[in-house]
Amino acid sequence: MTDDEIIQRIREQTPAGKLPPPAPPEAVAELEAAVGHSMPALLKRIYLEVADGGFGRGGEALSLTDTTYSFSDSERLLVEYLGWCRRPNHPASVVPLLAWGCAIWSLVDFSTPDGRMWGWDPNVRCLEHALFPEDFTLADRLCGWLDEREDFPEAPTPVGCPHC
Numbered sequence: 475m476t477d478d479e480i481i482q483r484i485r486e487q488t489p490a491g492k493l494p495p496p497a498p499p500e501a502v503a504e505l506e507a508a509v510g511h512s513m514p515a516l517l518k519r520i521y522l523e524v525a526d527g528g529f530g531r532g533g534e535a536l537s538l539t540d541t542t543y544s545f546s547d548s549e550r551l552l553v554e555y556l557g558w559c560r561r562p563n564h565p566a567s568v569v570p571l572l573a574w575g576c577a578i579w580s581l582v583d584f585s586t587p588d589g590r591m592w593g594w595d596p597n598v599r600c601l602e603h604a605l606f607p608e609d610f611t612l613a614d615r616l617c618g619w620l621d622e623r624e625d626f627p628e629a630p631t632p633v634g635c636p637h638c
Contacts, residue, residue: 475617477516483620484520484529492533494540497526501538505552506584511567514589516612517582527551531580531619534572548573564605568592580627581605582612591615593627600637606630 475483502521506512513521520529527537536551548554554570558581567585574580579594589612596604606629608615618625632638 475613477519477613480516480613480616480620481519481524484524484616487620488525488529488533493525493528494537495526496523497521497538501526505538505555505569508552508555509567509569509584511584513584514582514587514612516616517571517589530572530616531574531624532572536570536572561605563602568605570594574626578626580615583607586611588613591627593629595627595629598638599629599632600635603629603632603635603638 499522502513502518512518521527521538526539527535529535536548536554538551541548541550548570549557551569558564558568558570559566565583565585568581568583570579570581572580577594577596581592581594583590583592591608591610591612591614592605593608594605599606606627608627
């Protein structure tokens, strides 16, 4: 599916009035400056052309500017990102996108043009190994959500860690 098709499907599958307006370019620039990488092109288009959050699995992608929308109980994306960066060994380019509940998160890697996805699941692994890269991109993840395949981030089996 092309980026244009993904964007069109997000618009079509979200009931009218359920998405906030697009984010201002200044909010994207602020996050990119903090991360030190440009936002992957598809994600940037969604934030600037479609909505400032409220898309994705269960409509819970974080907002860049506002936390008053009902789709998330998290802080705005920059604040969440800065909190993640305080975790030991957290790659600076990996940015939280949305929470699944039960402390499980989907994150996107801004250092990759296609937005490589990462997962966080401290329920099945120790905190040192709770963050893990996934084998797909943001476009793959969005297509799964749009097709109502809501696969949780699945951590690979840890090798040699007595705490996992």
